[in-house]
């Protein structure tokens with residue numbers, strides 16, 4: 001009897017242990033599933049996720065930028081600092097540091113990292129500069145600019161994108177970026193003139209209001225060309241009455257929409 005009792009309790013002990021093991025395994029699985037979703041953004045946490053993105057960012061700088069013609073040390077450092085994965089929709093995060101543009105909703109895109117770096121390098125920014133960006137989109141280009149100059153003024157024609165970018169930039173601690181919802185064809189008169197202007201959507205001609213809002217000695221980088229067709233990235237310099245343009249390369253940008261499509265009369 002006593003032996004049988006012992007055997008029974010041994011069996012029960014094994015059963016209890018097995019159940020406990022299962023419960024622990026289930027708990028570990030559950031923590032693994034839940035934690036990455038509820039954890040704060042990667043950049044605010046030390047740990048594997050932040051390390052992983054930092055490594056991807058370092059590789060992006062090394063291979064996509066230094067491996068091409070990006071040589072400005074400050075631009076490279078900014079590209080290595082700004083958490084690009086924070087600017088792309090959740091479902092594209094794993095591709096945030098890949099060598100191509102990504103959708104950001106409303107039919108718009110965040111530019112390829114190389115194009116962001118190239119356009120920024122062409123602006124030759126100084127820490128005291130005031131810069132105007134047309135086409136805020138995700139706010140990523142604005143964040144890169146904000147790392148390199150004093151104030152960034154950025155205009156976005158899609159209200160939802162303007163609001164989202166403003167919130168995102170605030171959350172990431174950028175206090176020197178000012179976002180406005182409006183038609184960037186007309187620039188941002190109240191804060192003009194600007195040391196530099198960057199346009200991240202393509203009009204079919206250089207908007208005269210942007211030339212007018214550029215300081216003497218100022219630089220503008222702008223893609224110009226038909227929607228979906230061959231567009232050229234231009235570097236424009238204003239020297240007194242003279243406007244000097246340099247053809248940089250062929251590019252593909254989303255079109256600059258807005259009032260100018262109706263002949264520049266709407267605002």
Ligand code: SAH
Nearest residue numbers: 135137138140141157184200201256257258
């Ligand atoms: N610089 C952005 C990407 C730009 S995509 C980034 O870093 O994510 C181009 C953006 O230009 C789109 O968000 C589009 O809505 C905006 N845009 C198009 N026409 C515009 C206009 N007339 N004024 C302001 N923004 C415009």
